[in-house]
Amino acid sequence: MEDLGSPTFLGLKESKSGPYDVVILSIPLEVTSSWKGGSANGPKACIEVSNQVELFDTMIDDNLPCGLSFHTSDAWHSDLGTLRKQLDSIQDFVKPWINGKQFPMVLGGEHGILLPIIETLTHNPNVDDLRDLTLVQIDAHADLRDELNGEKFSHGTVIRRCLDEGVGKVIQIGIRAYSKEESELIKEDDRIETWFARNIIGANNRKENWTKMLKRIEQIKGPVWLTFDIDGLNSSLVPSTGTPVPGGLSYWEAVELIEKLFSIENLNVIGADVNEIAPGKSDSLTEFNAALIVTKILSGHVYSIQRQKD
Secondary structure (H helix, E strand, O other), rough: OOOOOOOOHHHHHOOOOOOOOOOEEOOOOOOOOOOOOHHHHHHHHHHHHHHHHHOOEEOOOOOOOOOOEEEEEOOOOOOOOOHHHHHHHHHHHHHHOOOOOOOEEEEOOOOHHHHHHHHHHHHOOOOOOOHHHHEEEOOEEEEOOOOOOOOOOOOOOOOHHHHHHHOOOOHHHHHEEEOHHHHHHHHHHOOOOEEEEEHHHHOHHHHHHHHHHHHHHHHOEEEEEEEHHEEEEEEEOOOOOOOOOOOEEOHHHHHHHHHHHHHOOEEEEEEEEEOOOOOOOOHEEEEEEEHHHHHHHHHHHHHHHHHHHH
């Protein structure tokens, strides 16, 4: 393949034209950040540092891209005046890539990027109805508020908006920062299944509960979208994310979870996003760990393709 000279994910050489098997989409949206800023710079920083990530993965026993065609798209940009108009613009940006012909790997930007992605999934041939979709959410926060700082399309409301849109099931993993409003909704809405961090990571019976969670993942049916807020990891790994929270997943726990998701027979992970990457000023730890997570997701996708061919 021909090297175009522009930054590509993992520093891979990419062809000028498709068809592509995997597309890396950058959406540097940052409008509703409620604490630390910088997520608008996250996708670019993640791509730049990814050239330091090893291409070999034990799950596939090979180097990426394993014969697949990767494409790192130009980043989304919009000057539209309202947040809702910007979200609509994101829909237009991702729609050509949500057609089931390639695996969309989205880099954010604040977690609010997820809603317009979900709104486009009715154009994916694997999604007859959003009620059939399972959203697997790795996150420190529940993101189930009805509004945050007066905004209904905030990063802190995005999962609730996805449910409003018609998503049939949300499985939350690693949640450890949430409001009373969100706690009550988790108890009342049977579409929401939450595996709290203190029960699967911090408790004395962590191993037993973690195993139960993995077995629950094995029971998922139908199409899946994986949304990974990088603050789902322990804050020591991602200190520069918008709202870092201690007590999150270790790197190896995240790897185990991703590998489990992509190794389930007949489960179709149709795409993923990794968001809330806010580059640090003194080091590149957050964006590097984000790049590792993205790479593991892509290796998982390759593994699922290999399994189908066997």
